[in-house]
Amino acid sequence: MKKLKKKSQAGKPKPKVEPESKRGKKLGDKSTKVVKVKNTPAKSVGVKLNKTPLLEVSPDTPSVSGILSKKGKAKKRKISNETDEVSPKSVVVKGKKPDKKKSARSFSLLNDSLDLASTSTLRNMPSSTPAKLDLDSSDDDDDVMESVNSYKAEMESSRIHSAKRKRQTKRVDSAKKRALDAEGSEVMGKNALQRLLDPINVDTFMKDYWEKRVLHVPASDPTKFSNLLSTEMMDKALRNEILCFGRDLDVTTYTDGEKQNHNVEGSRAQAHVVWDFYANGCSIRLLHPHTHSKQLMIVMSALQEYFGCLVGANSYLTPPSSQGFAPHYDDIEAFILQLEGRKRWRVYKPRSKHEVLPRFSSPNFSEADLSDPPVFDAILSPGDLLYFPRGYIHQAHTVHNEHSLHVTISAYQKTSWLDLMDKLVPSALKTAAANDVDFRRGLPIGYLRQAGVFTKHVPTERKALIHTAKQLVAKLVNYIDIDSAVDELGVQFMHDALPPVLTPAEAACSVIGNGWRMESNGKLKNKIEFPPTTRVRLTRANCYRLVQEDVVGPEGGSTTQVSLYYTVDNSSLYHGEEPNFLVVDADLLLTLRALVNAYPQFTTISDLPYDTEDKMYGLICDLWDHGLLVTETPSQPIDNQASIVIPDASRGSKTGPKGDNGGNALNGSLVEGSLPSTDDEEDVDYEEDVDDEEDLDEEEDDVDDEEDDVDDEDDEEGVLHTVENLDDDLRELLCDDGSDIDEEEMEALNNLDIEDLLDSSLEDAEEEEDEEEEEEED
Numbered sequence: 001m002k003k004l005k006k007k008s009q010a011g012k013p014k015p016k017v018e019p020e021s022k023r024g025k026k027l028g029d030k031s032t033k034v035v036k037v038k039n040t041p042a043k044s045v046g047v048k049l050n051k052t053p054l055l056e057v058s059p060d061t062p063s064v065s066g067i068l069s070k071k072g073k074a075k076k077r078k079i080s081n082e083t084d085e086v087s088p089k090s091v092v093v094k095g096k097k098p099d100k101k102k103s104a105r106s107f108s109l110l111n112d113s114l115d116l117a118s119t120s121t122l123r124n125m126p127s128s129t130p131a132k133l134d135l136d137s138s139d140d141d142d143d144v145m146e147s148v149n150s151y152k153a154e155m156e157s158s159r160i161h162s163a164k165r166k167r168q169t170k171r172v173d174s175a176k177k178r179a180l181d182a183e184g185s186e187v188m189g190k191n192a193l194q195r196l197l198d199p200i201n202v203d204t205f206m207k208d209y210w211e212k213r214v215l216h217v218p219a220s221d222p223t224k225f226s227n228l229l230s231t232e233m234m235d236k237a238l239r240n241e242i243l244c245f246g247r248d249l250d251v252t253t254y255t256d257g258e259k260q261n262h263n264v265e266g267s268r269a270q271a272h273v274v275w276d277f278y279a280n281g282c283s284i285r286l287l288h289p290h291t292h293s294k295q296l297m298i299v300m301s302a303l304q305e306y307f308g309c310l311v312g313a314n315s316y317l318t319p320p321s322s323q324g325f326a327p328h329y330d331d332i333e334a335f336i337l338q339l340e341g342r343k344r345w346r347v348y349k350p351r352s353k354h355e356v357l358p359r360f361s362s363p364n365f366s367e368a369d370l371s372d373p374p375v376f377d378a379i380l381s382p383g384d385l386l387y388f389p390r391g392y393i394h395q396a397h398t399v400h401n402e403h404s405l406h407v408t409i410s411a412y413q414k415t416s417w418l419d420l421m422d423k424l425v426p427s428a429l430k431t432a433a434a435n436d437v438d439f440r441r442g443l444p445i446g447y448l449r450q451a452g453v454f455t456k457h458v459p460t461e462r463k464a465l466i467h468t469a470k471q472l473v474a475k476l477v478n479y480i481d482i483d484s485a486v487d488e489l490g491v492q493f494m495h496d497a498l499p500p501v502l503t504p505a506e507a508a509c510s511v512i513g514n515g516w517r518m519e520s521n522g523k524l525k526n527k528i529e530f531p532p533t534t535r536v537r538l539t540r541a542n543c544y545r546l547v548q549e550d551v552v553g554p555e556g557g558s559t560t561q562v563s564l565y566y567t568v569d570n571s572s573l574y575h576g577e578e579p580n581f582l583v584v585d586a587d588l589l590l591t592l593r594a595l596v597n598a599y600p601q602f603t604t605i606s607d608l609p610y611d612t613e614d615k616m617y618g619l620i621c622d623l624w625d626h627g628l629l630v631t632e633t634p635s636q637p638i639d640n641q642a643s644i645v646i647p648d649a650s651r652g653s654k655t656g657p658k659g660d661n662g663g664n665a666l667n668g669s670l671v672e673g674s675l676p677s678t679d680d681e682e683d684v685d686y687e688e689d690v691d692d693e694e695d696l697d698e699e700e701d702d703v704d705d706e707e708d709d710v711d712d713e714d715d716e717e718g719v720l721h722t723v724e725n726l727d728d729d730l731r732e733l734l735c736d737d738g739s740d741i742d743e744e745e746m747e748a749l750n751n752l753d754i755e756d757l758l759d760s761s762l763e764d765a766e767e768e769e770d771e772e773e774e775e776e777e778d
Contacts, residue, residue, distance in 0.1 A: 196299075214392065222381065222382040222383040226383075227295050228407060244266070247287070252283050252324045253324065282319070297498070309415045310413065313409050317405045318398045319398065322397070327395040328364055328393065331360050334387065334410055335387050335410075341382070345380055346374040347374055428481065444461075444464075494565040494566060506539070511627050530617075532606035534605050537595065537599055538599050545564070561583060588611075
């Protein structure tokens, strides 16, 4: 009996493939059933004072308890001030954190951590404090004041960056604990497009501008797109990554009506060499810039969910007073996002009806080819957006003394009705030939003399030939299979598409951020299982395609097979990986179709229909293992002290090409294969819809208040737990017959009030932190 299995298919997916291409690891037959998890409360373990004291006592501590009184602490501070030394704290006790002042926060499109996960500004934050101010470096008063002002600015910038990092960490931690919204990824993609077009409504744009005319959206904020890419980020990519001429970037010029390419073919694009070209007036086109900008990757991945087709991008850096490319039109819908500098754009309507919405890009035009005046002629500034349909001729030139950097986001290449008909008609002909004898009848005798461009023919015979052909074309409509044709386009999209980028909340509910983890001591932790009450759904609307296709059997016969193609393991480079798919057994279709039809709603596992219960649970595990399934809330580990477990033999050996379940790790496209680290903000990326800055601030305040409440509760519980443990340890110590404590010490311990000591320590710690914060503000 067939079971769910996976395989990568080279080249373009076709309805028929050789039997060798369908061999792969068998999946979906896991014998391990999903069981209900019993919640076992953790046992409290008392802390032994003679082994691991909770309170760290300094050598100078005069008290047996290790807690300084306020008077003693004041005296120590005074001594520290006189000796100009910092005295170590005598006690380390967890107490309530003092309230921190919230720094001001700005909101701009794609530039807020609760929006589309932009963290480029966080990446470029100074990680260390500004250099110490040296007032003796200059004797001039103006220089001194300039140094002072510069130092103040650096200090203020460092303070703001630090506050942003803390606020970002809080949001990520909060996002990991929340349940996922029952909102489809198509809505997420539409919201992403809305942010780009704002204040133009998406529905208005699709009705009045899409594939019809040019749209210019002036910037409401010049930093609107600044986090997507910058010249500094380009320099960093050139120095830290292996970029090659021709493959990753192009160097071009356009002078005197002639475009020239200056690539050093086959060579690495060293930063010095590229910038030397730029200094000599060359334009730099960076291909697939989203591989160097996580923020741009997030935006494109979201737009892909809305458009349902490949979304690509190129970036263009042009020196002042120059032009890099000749006038031309493209075969894509173009969104120009101006990032830096200014550039004059001239856009022209298609010259004839044959160039309206073309399937292929044009050759380069000369100025003589542009007889009509442009329909758009204006200068784009940072934050501006310009849209024009495919077939619109365009050219751009930088202004005097200003460079320009922009990103072109493209969509709907080869996604027209003609592309659908290209799949539909051959399929209809194949079906008609199998079911209608009229399509198999022979052509009339002498048909070669009845038609032809240069053939002399008899009009009556030619007319009869045309009449019969039209009749057959009319009958062909009855054999159109629109479902199979759309599935073919869907399978092609699965190969073309970018991998989905999960938010931290989604990653925490998926195999990317949950499940087994290896500790430094070689032990595994975080074992999870799915109780029948677990609520699940497929990861994204457009990250999979379930199709039925014909394959060639082992003995040459044709058989029908159900395959699940998916994009989760795709490369961020176009066709960087072979197509990935799973072969679905017939008795799994009932469960899988229920998941497909339920999206974006979550479904309880026990409510899913199935033919065989064991196989249904195996399917859930397979989808989870491949990143195609998320839970509504993060699954809680059932045994964090587990040792290494040898997998059951029924799970099968994990072998196969890169990208399948053959023991290979995922390719890092999903937030780099792990939850964003709260210690390293470079990995923090997620997106949520927020209407405006006021709502965003209110949500932030609510999150901060909730976290403060949680911290307070944890602190109170921690103090009570500490008191109980200390009391237990003291009792054990007093009852120890082998103890060396004399009678006086025993009496002192009996009279010791641990709760009062801890309260005093907490108050001292809070006062000291408050004083330190006041000193920092001064």
